[in-house]
Structures are given as C-alpha cells and as structure tokens.
Amino acid sequence: MSGDLPLYEVVLGKEFAVDLMRLAAAAEKDPRGSAGYLHRQVLKQIGALANGAADGRHALGYESGKGDLRDCVTAYLQSDPQQKADYRLVFREMPPERPGGQPRRELLAVKPRQGSGNIYEHTCARLNRNLHDRQPGLNAFGDRMPSLRQNQAQRQAELDANRAIAHAFAGQVPLATSRPLTSAHFGHHAAKGSPRRAQDVSR
Numbered sequence: 001m002s003g004d005l006p007l008y009e010v011v012l013g014k015e016f017a018v019d020l021m022r023l024a025a026a027a028e029k030d031p032r033g034s035a036g037y038l039h040r041q042v043l044k045q046i047g048a049l050a051n052g053a054a055d056g057r058h059a060l061g062y063e064s065g066k067g068d069l070r071d072c073v074t075a076y077l078q079s080d081p082q083q084k085a086d087y088r089l090v091f092r093e094m095p096p097e098r099p100g101g102q103p104r105r106e107l108l109a110v111k112p113r114q115g116s117g118n119i120y121e122h123t124c125a126r127l128n129r130n131l132h133d134r135q136p137g138l139n140a141f142g143d144r145m146p147s148l149r150q151n152q153a154q155r156q157a158e159l160d161a162n163r164a165i166a167h168a169f170a171g172q173v174p175l176a177t178s179r180p181l182t183s184a185h186f187g188h189h190a191a192k193g194s195p196r197r198a199q200d201v202s203r
Contacts, residue, residue: 007052009102011094014177015126016107023110038079038087042110045075045089046181049105056091058155059162060120061144067124067131070141071166072108073159074119087112088119093166094174103167106174107181126175137171 012020020042027039048054056073072092076085087110094104108126111119124131141162150158166172 006050008050009104010046010050010181011104011106011174011178012181013106013108013126013175016109019110034079037081038077041077042089045077055159059144059158062134064132066120067129068133068135068138069123070138070144071172072123090119090123093163094172095167106178140165140169
C-alpha cells in the first residue's frame with residue numbers, strides 16, 4: 001500500500017457519531033480524567049481499525065436476550081488504564097462499495113459493556129434486530145457460542161475467517177444512514193479532539 005491511504009474505509013453509523021460526540025463533550029469537561037482517557041482510546045482504536053493495526057478483540061455470536069450479532073466484532077476499551085476494559089466498540093466488516101475499492105468497517109456503537117442500555121442492546125436496536133431472534137441471513141457466519149473461551153491465536157483466526165465471509169457476503173451492506181469517515185476527516189478529528197467532524201459525517 002502506498003501513500004497515506006488507510007487499509008480500510010471507515011464508515012460511521014449515524015448513532016455512532018452521536019456516541020462519539022457525547023464522549024468528546026465529556027472529555028472536554030474532564031480531559032485529564034477517565035472521560036478524557038476513554039475518548040483518546042476511542043480515537044486511537046478508530047485509527048487502528050482504519051489502518052489495519054487492529055481487527056477487534058473477538059467476533060460476536062447469538063444469545064437470546066442479547067441478540068444475533070454474528071456479523072459483528074467487538075473491541076475492548078478502558079475508561080481507566082488501571083482497571084479492566086469496561087467499554088466496547090462494535091463494528092461490522094464490509095466488502096468494498098465497488099470492485100477494486102477498499103473493504104469497509106462500519107462502526108455501530110461505543111457504549112459501556114454492562115448495565116441498562118449496554119452496548120449490545122444499542123447495537124441490536126441500531127440494526128433493527130430483536131434481542132430474542134436469530135437472523136437467518138447471518139447463518140453464513142456459523143454459530144459462535146458467546147461463552148466460547150479462546151486464546152489470542154484462536155480469536156484472530158476466527159476474526160480472519162469471518163472477515164473473509166463478510167467480504168464475500170452480498171447482504172453485508174452499511175445502514176442507510178451511515179457515512180464514510182475520510183482519512184482527512186479522521187486526521188482532523190483525532191488531532192483536534194473535536195466532535196464537529198463526527199456531526200458532519202453523520203448527516
């Protein structure tokens with residue numbers, strides 16, 4: 001790959017952009033505290049997903065009450081560097097918009113892992129999926145057990161396999177309200193820490 005072109009085209013879900021703006025607003029009020037730290041970690045993760053330095057932590061699966069997210073990947077984030085990761089960023093792998101284009105990664109939600117209105121509830125709602133229903137169209141991704149314990153090599157192998165499936169899956173398309181986050185927009189946003197760019201691309 002030549003130049004500064006990222007490996008993946010990052011696509012922001014409209015509501016993900018709202019999540020990002022809220023984190024940025026909280027970070028402005030608490031730049032040296034947990035809010036500021038979390039916001040920096042999110043921006044760093046977005047950059048890593050764009051340039052291929054990160055592929056997420058592990059693939060997601062189906063569990064009644066938590067929804068069918070077999071086409072999704074979760075990344076772990078910390079609001080406190082001394083504590084376990086308490087936030088999650090969920091995204092989907094996508095084929096290129098057109099032949100010869102960049103594969104895409106659609107960012108869906110960044111929320112707390114647990115509690116009312118947690119990351120998985122928000123993700124299912126944004127994808128218009130019932131928390132108790134399987135999505136027959138996702139059978140191509142297999143039947144991952146949410147409780148599955150894997151080492152890093154096993155997780156990466158599953159991520160690689162699911163990415164290949166997603167890139168060949170005609171039904172894997174972004175939400176109608178999702179918009180690309182160009183490399184120029186990301187660079188500005190990451191450097192400035194401003195929520196305004198996220199607002200622009202969510203229109």
